[in-house]
Amino acid sequence: MGYTIDMKKFRYAYPKSAYVVYALVNAVSIVSIVFASLRLAGVGGFISVIPATDILSIVLFALFFVALAILVFGTSYSFKGDDLVLDRFFVKKKISRENILRYVSDDAAGIGALYYADPATPEKVLYIVVSIHKKDRQAFVDALREFKPDVVIMANGEG
Numbered sequence: 001m002g003y004t005i006d007m008k009k010f011r012y013a014y015p016k017s018a019y020v021v022y023a024l025v026n027a028v029s030i031v032s033i034v035f036a037s038l039r040l041a042g043v044g045g046f047i048s049v050i051p052a053t054d055i056l057s058i059v060l061f062a063l064f065f066v067a068l069a070i071l072v073f074g075t076s077y078s079f080k081g082d083d084l085v086l087d088r089f090f091v092k093k094k095i096s097r098e099n100i101l102r103y104v105s106d107d108a109a110g111i112g113a114l115y116y117a118d119p120a121t122p123e124k125v126l127y128i129v130v131s132i133h134k135k136d137r138q139a140f141v142d143a144l145r146e147f148k149p150d151v152v153i154m155a156n157g158e159g
Helices: 016-041 051-074 134-147
Strands: 076-080 083-088 091-096 100-106 111-117 125-130 152-155
Touching (some): 076 134
Antiparallel strands (some): 100 111
8 A cells, every 4th residue: 555645643532621620720820920021020029038939930830831731632533654743742653554453433522543463463453542623523433444454343332
């Protein structure tokens, strides 16, 4: 199969509660950065007793803010070359086309499972959870079919 065209990325869909927690954590991070900055500047009666701790907290909260944003908005699935790639933060999991066996979706739960043969032990079957936005699910299935035409695709626990 001469499939080498890189296809669209499918963004990982976290549950709505994860986005609420993300917003709350970001709010706390921003408040902490502002408060530490006010202490460093000596504004409004705030005084920094140990400036190094305030500088460190600003840097750490900013890094945490950026890392969480990359995790929440950067996690995706894509088809690249001969691999399905799950890109999660700094970790990329590649699943070779020939190892992909089956995709089972559960539309009620909004997730799917992609089963594949373990490259180290071919008789062992592993899986990854595929959680993408509802509007992109059919496009993902179509891309998977194009990527590996002989893949078994089941919906809502068929077979």
